Amino acid sequence: MSLNDFILKMMNTPFVDKGRDYDGVDCWGVAYLAYRDVFGVQLPHYLDEYDDAGSCRATRGQIEDAVMAHRRKWEKVEVPQAMDVVLFCLGGQPIHVGVMIDKNNFIHCEKKIGVVVEGVNRARWALRREGYYRLCQA
Numbered sequence: 001m002s003l004n005d006f007i008l009k010m011m012n013t014p015f016v017d018k019g020r021d022y023d024g025v026d027c028w029g030v031a032y033l034a035y036r037d038v039f040g041v042q043l044p045h046y047l048d049e050y051d052d053a054g055s056c057r058a059t060r061g062q063i064e065d066a067v068m069a070h071r072r073k074w075e076k077v078e079v080p081q082a083m084d085v086v087l088f089c090l091g092g093q094p095i096h097v098g099v100m101i102d103k104n105n106f107i108h109c110e111k112k113i114g115v116v117v118e119g120v121n122r123a124r125w126a127l128r129r130e131g132y133y134r135l136c137q138a
Contacts, residue, residue, distance in 0.1 A: 001037045003082055007107055013115040018047050025109050027097050031085055034099045034107075038083065041135065074133035079103065081134075086120060088128040100132065 001009075009022060010033070016024025020032050028046055035041040077084060080100045088096040098108030101117060109115045120129060 003034075003038050003101060006034055006038050007101060007117065010107060010115045011117075013109070015109050015111045015114050020045055020047070025115065027109050030107055030109050030115060031097055031099050034083065035135070043135075073136055075136050076131050077134050078132070080120075080132040085133045085135075087130040087133060088125060089130050090128065094130045096128075 010025075010030065013022060014024045015026060016029075017026055019025040019029045021029075022033070025033065032043050032045060035043045074085065080086065080103050082100055082102055084100045086098045086100055086106050087094050088098070090096050096108070098106035098118075098120075100106050100120075104121065105117055105119050107115065107117050118125065120126065
């Protein structure tokens with residue numbers, strides 16, 4: 001599947017805690033499906049590493065721990081390209097991800113709005129951006 005086909009298929013997909021299919025996703029679910037269906041790369045699903053992401057049962061610490069534990073598999077890059085993962089800090093902690101679709105825009109999922117495409121330089125995201133990450137080749 002091409003990246004454009006993936007974006008079209010994902011648009012308006014609802015938020016589902018720990019969702020990992022086209023019926024519903026959380027933010028990692030978008031990355032999980034993108035890498036699986038566009039690159040043919042199976043990323044970890046992280047289903048056992050945190051409680052529900054969109055509810056009070058998930059602790060920010062659990063999500064941050066999952067991000068940090070697997071961060072070594074990703075190389076931080078200065079200039080993003082399509083399929084890089086962008087990491088954002090919410091509440092001061094790096095816990096939200098999106099997938100770059102070009103150097104300025106990313107696709108991601110939020111609880112109240114589902115899957116959307118937004119610009120990384122929008123005021124809402126620019127100050128929260130922790131960095132861009134590219135999967136290291138094994």
